[in-house]
Amino acid sequence: MSERKFKYVGTRPIRHDGVDKVTGRANFGADFDAPGMLHGALLRSPHAHARILSVDTRAAEAVAGVKAVLTGQELPKLQSMWMGGAEGGIDFRDIAENCLARDKVLYHGHAVAAVAATTPEIALQAARMIEVEYEELTPVLDLEAAVASDAPILHDDLQPIGATDPLPEGPTNIAGRVEFSRGDVDAGFAEADVVVEREFRTQMVHQGYIEPHACVARIGEDDQVVVWCTTQGGFAVKNYSAMVLQMDPAKIKVISSEIGGGFGGKTTIYLEPVAIALARKARRPVKMVMSREEVFRATGPTSGTIVRAELGAKRDGTLVAGRLSMFYEAGAYRGSPAGPGAMCAFGSYKIPNFYIEAHDVVVNKPKVAAYRAPGAPMSTFATESLVDELARELGLDPIEMRLHNAVDEGDQAPYGPVYGPIGLRETLEAARSHPHYKAPLGQNQGRGIACGFWFNAGMSSSANVSLHADGSAVVATGNPDIGGSRAAQAQMVSEELGIPVERVRPVVADTDSVGYTDMTGGSRVCFATGMAVIQASRDVVDQLRARAAQIWGVELDSVAWEDGRALPANGAEGDHEPLPIEELAQQMGRTGGPIVGKASLTAPMAGPGFATHLCDLEVDPETGASRVVRYTAIQDAGKAVHPGYVEGQYQGGSAQGIGWALNEEYIFDERGEMENPGFLDYRMPVASDLPMIDTVIVEVPNPLHPYGVRGVGETPIVPPLAAVANAMRGATGVRFTVLPMSPPRVLEAIDA
Amino acid sequence: MLSIRYEAPASVGEAVALLDADEGAKVIAGGTDLLVQYRSGLREPTAFVDVKRIxxxxxxxxxxxxxxxxxxxxxxxxxxxxxxxxxxxxxxxxxxxxxxxxxxxxxxxxxxxxxxxxxxxxxxxxxxxxxxxxxxxxxxxxxxxxxxxxxxxxxxxxxxxxxxxxxxxxRPGPRTSDAYLRLIPRTEMDIAVVGAGVALTLDEGGTCTAARVAIGAVAPTALLVPDAAAALVGSSVDDAALAGAAQAASAAASPIDDKRGTVAYRRKVTGVLTQRAAAIAAERARER
Amino acid sequence: MPKTHVETTINGEPQEFLCEPSESLLAALRDGLGLTGTKEGCTTGDCGACSVMLDGRLVPSCMVLAPEAIGRSIETIEGVAQGDSLHPLQQKFLEHAALQCGVCTPGFIVAAKALLERNPDPSEEETRYWLAGNLCRCTGYDKIIRAVLDAAAEMREATA
Missing domain, CATH: 3.30.465.10 (Uridine Diphospho-n-acetylenolpyruvylglucosamine Reductase; domain 3)
Structure with a gap:
């Protein structure tokens, strides 16, 4: 790729939606009201596993102020149909029954019935008056219990999917299995001078977005449904709700609000079909807002896992063989990120012989949802811990060991494709030369290093760029802006049109106003939607050039576009005065009409993202309490469009990973009830827990994108689990294989 | 729907009368425990008696x-x-x-x-x-x-x-001071897994003449631990005395296993924090 | 049971509203008065998104009963900017890219403003501990802390 000189890309403009967000004017999911609106509330299951024998809603319906009551039986009964996807798949029957249980409740907190009433308090009180008769069943609360031969079965009709060869006959909780392999694993291990083997465990953890799920559904007079909601994908809400309610998607318009964090957790639906159904019954708008407790109990965290891992190397550090057997909790319905976990586990290294198998296992816990690089942090926790162990056993520097085995352009990814230009080596070299790596460690401190890989997604996007008569532009896309993507899109328009970023207005369009766009997820927005924005902008430029050609009476190829102006070119230089965009825009009514650039595309591939993280940890040997005292995140961004928000992704993903490593976990009692469904005891990092998080942006351009952009959002959460564990190994001499490394667990291991 | 009253008495007598008249009435000061318990359904008061205007x-x-x-x-x-x-x-x-x-x-x-x-x-x-x-x-x-x-x-x-x-x-006398430490997994925003408070008095020669040691989160109530105090009194709050106090505090603890910590962990850390708090209190007392 | 009539002062202006006696100040601000800049993240006092000033003291508005506001003075995020002129903290949050999703931002700005009113020159550590009750899941806090320290420096310079 030729070095392109950018004027706007790579700068740090103030985001367009910023003033609204620092002044409190921005409207998030719960900030909408509709005239005549009712409030919805859900009755949730007190059991983790039970059959619903009967639901009696009469008492609730009799409460003054109650306008509609809804049970799962009233939703259309769907047939199971599995649709695979890169970050896990979906089955609309499961989505429907997760919104409102039909015959069985499958986790504590599973929604059973809903009420719409004139106030939230009446709705909640009435919901609690719905009488449900349950037949309690034994809950299946961990992976080992789920795969045991005598395990209670969650779904009698569950058909395993994927590499089904060794899967059991008959009813099972193993919903699927994937495998990847290369070379001859046994021969590889036989060749190894050192082999390390461990079993790793992680617990369910939540994305922890600060904004709870919320929506308002209204039925218009023409029966058109309008849904305002906080989501990572308006089109997903529209299409999923249409499937669940068996409606024509054209009848549902989704307006996404500002979104208060998602990290994958808002890529599915919980409230929206219920709110629509209640609104249809009551003939009034219905608002539903989850409490924090509901968010923890009944939205999708990510899987708890067991990873049995083995890695072998030659004396010089060359990796020769790897073996992984992994189990991921899917929660109540199939669809854990076992697949992407398996894809990423060995993604950073040239390993000639490996075998990876990963199981998707249903348990009586909330159905998992995507969480930032779904599946990859857990498998990478195992592999990067083992690479660290090998380096220790072989007396090698952990960065040199990794550089020795790092994948390069032309190497094959464990799941098949051949890597194009990638930046793993560059991140490792940047780590080696970073002052952090050379800084002395204090007493009771250890340093950990870990790499991480995420494949990134492309998928479908649309964009419209409309020109105004004064030469300013609006760019509309269908991706909710979860962390500054609007600013980046405006920068791309600026780069193409040659107008200042402040003259571009980026908007998140509703689902009636822009072409189909896949969700904000998979680190795809700046990459794929960005490409659509660039193409739509180029469409505008082509139209502007055509107008200039018309005005000048020359051929189109005699008009160039540079710096916001049409210039005579191709031999016509000097014949005409340059025409700035303002003039062309002013005349567009007379030269052919309004100018709107459009683009829709599907990006089948993306450019993978690699990172290397450095972590210094200090441990109190008498209490087991630990603190991250220094942290550096280094990652290949391809090309950073807005470096401030790229750094923010590195920092935020690191912080989430640190929380996962040290303190975050779902704690369940023996009945399957989550014991810590609040921010007090679900311990996400607070400001005083963390140091500044240094970042280094490496730029190895991605040839699949016109500017070289690659997705950056997900990779940052992949290395921290192992980086922290490797630092803990350095600080305490103990290899931790179970997360979180909470003070009691650390002290017990130190004292052992 | 039941509605809850809000009362804001202006005097102690008024508050007593309100509380005496209605057993379901609850005093609200900061509300940071009461309102959480109320909203989670753990408590259903008939009235909030706001005492902040007294x-x-x-x-x-x-x-x-x-x-x-x-x-x-x-x-x-x-x-x-x-x-x-x-x-x-x-x-x-x-x-x-x-x-x-x-x-x-x-x-x-x-x-x-x-x-x-x-x-x-x-x-x-x-x-x-x-x-x-x-x-x-x-x-x-x-x-x-x-x-x-x-x-x-x-x-x-x-x-x-x-x-x-x-x-x-x-009011503390001369060469008297106190310290409190707790253990939480994070640096803020947590409930104590273990807490230890120590107050002690030194004489002019630096010998501890009086001490009180109390521990929290390791028994059904916070405990005063006279044995831990006894280990400090008569000593110069040296390492041996501190170890003695730690041992006594750990022995006095009767913790439970829960989502915040285990019995063994709490017992051990009770000693660690008692020792550290005593050392800090002694250091402060020496400076006073 | 009749609703409670509350006369209070919000962002310097007299306000009155009716509320349930058990309603939180947060709900009264958002649902009763349309001041939705104050956000609800947990209703248990653990996230800081609903931070407001009550008689000059930083409090979680979810932990205040609405009737407690009678005769008190409340400041919310809506009162931080003066007309079109942003508070230095707001400006620095924008310049430092100190927000990603932005839902925690109002609470952070209200809390940071309270800090700088008490301590115009806080250390990084003081700032981190003061803001420990404001959860942010997007940024890892780095840019937030830098924005607050930078705003503090600029405000000191302006008054020097």
Whole structure:
């Protein structure tokens, strides 16, 4: 790729939606009201596993102020149909029954019935008056219990999917299995001078977005449904709700609000079909807002896992063989990120012989949802811990060991494709030369290093760029802006049109106003939607050039576009005065009409993202309490469009990973009830827990994108689990294989 | 729907009358425990009796006898008081550990005591400095030691119509100081897994002449541990005495396993924190 | 049971509203008065998104009963900017890219403003501990802390 000189890309403009967000004017999911609106509330299951024998809603319906009551039986009964996807798949029957249980409740907190009433308090009180008769069943609360031969079965009709060869006959909780392999694993291990083997465990953890799920559904007079909601994908809400309610998607318009964090957790639906159904019954708008407790109990965290891992190397550090057997909790319905976990586990290294198998296992816990690089942090926790162990056993520097085995352009990814230009080596070299790596460690401190890989997604996007008569532009896309993507899109328009970023207005369009766009997820927005924005902008430029050609009476190829102006070119230089965009825009009514650039595309591939993280940890040997005292995140961004928000992704993903490593976990009692469904005891990092998080942006351009952009959002959460564990190994001499490394667990291991 | 009354009495007498007349009425000071319990359905009061408009409840006064602290004074106000920080640094640091800055704008020492959680941060600190609780009720005022106030998890000596009006903390003598430490997994925003408060007095030669050690979150109530104090008295608060105090504190602990920590962990850390708090208190006493 | 009539002062202006006696100040601000800049993240006082000033003290508005506001003075995020002129903290949050999703931002700005009013020159550590009750899940806090320290420096310079 030729070095392109950018004027706007790579700068740090103030985001367009910023003033609204620092002044409190921005409207998030719960900030909408509709005239005549009712409030919805859900009755949730007190059991983790039970059959619903009967639901009696009469008492609730009799409460003054109650306008509609809804049970799962009233939703259309769907047939199971599995649709695979890169970050896990979906089955609309499961989505429907997760919104409102039909015959069985499958986790504590599973929604059973809903009420719409004139106030939230009446709705909640009435919901609690719905009488449900349950037949309690034994809950299946961990992976080992789920795969045991005598395990209670969650779904009698569950058909395993994927590499089904060794899967059991008959009813099972193993919903699927994937495998990847290369070379001859046994021969590889036989060749190894050192082999390390461990079993790793992680617990369910939540994305922890600060904004709870919320929506308002209204039925218009023409029966058109309008849904305002906080989501990572308006089109997903529209299409999923249409499937669940068996409606024509054209009848549902989704307006996404500002979104208060998602990290994958808002890529599915919980409230929206219920709110629509209640609104249809009551003939009034219905608002539903989850409490924090509901968010923890009944939205999708990510899987708890067991990873049995083995890695072998030659004396010089060359990796020769790897073996992984992994189990991921899917929660109540199939669809854990076992697949992407398996894809990423060995993604950073040239390993000639490996075998990876990963199981998707249903348990009586909330159905998992995507969480930032779904599946990859857990498998990478195992592999990067083992690479660290090998380096220790072989007396090698952990960065040199990794550089020795790092994948390069032309190497094959464990799941098949051949890597194009990638930046793993560059991140490792940047780590080696970073002052952090050379800084002395204090007493009771250890340093950990870990790499991480995420494949990134492309998928479908649309964009419209409309020109105004004064030469300013609006760019509309269908991706909710979860962390500054609007600013980046405006920068791309600026780069193409040659107008200042402040003259571009980026908007998140509703689902009636822009072409189909896949969700904000998979680190795809700046990459794929960005490409659509660039193409739509180029469409505008082509139209502007055509107008200039018309005005000048020359051929189109005699008009160039540079710096916001049409210039005579191709031999016509000097014949005409340059025409700035303002003039062309002013005349567009007379030269052919309004100018709107459009683009829709599907990006089948993306450019993978690699990172290397450095972590210094200090441990109190008498209490087991630990603190991250220094942290550096280094990652290949391809090309950073807005470096401030790229750094923010590195920092935020690191912080989430640190929380996962040290303190975050779902704690369940023996009945399957989550014991810590609040921010007090679900311990996400607070400001005083963390140091500044240094970042280094490496730029190895991605040839699949016109500017070289690659997705950056997900990779940052992949290395921290192992980086922290490797630092803990350095600080305490103990290899931790179970997360979180909470003070009691650390002290017990130190004292052992 | 049942509706809850809001009452804001202007005097202690009015508050007693309201509470005596309605057993379901609950005192709200900062509300940081009560409102959480109310919203989760754990408590269903018939009325909130807001005591923050009663002047006695909002008082901070310090004289030759010591501190009188209105039970509804927000934690932030207590911690911001430089004289309190200087005279009772352990009580101040325990106060500063209650929740976040925001919570400290609401939460009160009185509420911390009346909520009667075994893990309350200020309770061991107050016990260590010999604080007294002043209670108002239908038959007048009574006063008792803080260590006698809480009778079990969520339970205390308050009878019908009674509520906590103020705390009295005796002024420390020469070479007397205190310290409080707790263990939480994060650096802030957690409930104590273990807490330890120590107050002690040294003579001119540096020998400990009096000590009180209290531990929290490791028994149904915060505990005064005389054996740990005895290990310190007569010593120069040296390593051996500190180890003795640690051992005694660990032995006195009778913790439970829960989502915040295990029995073994809590027992061990009780000793560690007792030892550290005693060392800090001694260091402070030497400087006074 | 009749609703409670509350007369209070919000962002310097007299306000009155009716509320349930058990309603939180947060709900009264958002649902009763349309001041939705104050956010609800947990209703248990653990996230800081609903931070407001009550008689000059930083509090979680979810932990305040609405009737407690009678005769008090409340400041919310809506009162931080003066007309079109942003508070230095707001400006620095924008310049430092100190927000990603932005839902925690109002609470952070209200809390940071309270800090700088008490301590115009806080250390990084003081700032981190003061803001420990404001959860942010997007940024890892780095840019937030830098924005607050930078705003503090600029405000000191302006008053020097």
């Amino acid at each position: 002047p006695d409840l909002m008082e901070i006064s310090i004289d030759a006898d010591g501190l009188v602290l209105g039970a509804a004074t927000p934690a932030a106000e207590v911690f911001e008081n430089t004289e309190i920080r200087q005279l009772w640094p352990g009580v101040a640091e325990a106060t500063d550990l209650i929740g976040s800055t925001q919570i400290q704008g609401r939460a009160t020492l009185g509420g911390n005591l009346c909520n009667s959680s075994p893990a309350a941060d200020t309770v061991p600190a107050l016990i260590a400095v010999g604080a007294q609780a002043v209670i108002a009720g239908p038959s007048g005022e009574r006063e008792l030691a803080v260590e006698d106030f809480v009778t079990g998890p969520g339970q205390n000596v308050l009878g019908r119509g009674e509520f906590l009006v103020k705390l009295r903390v005796p």
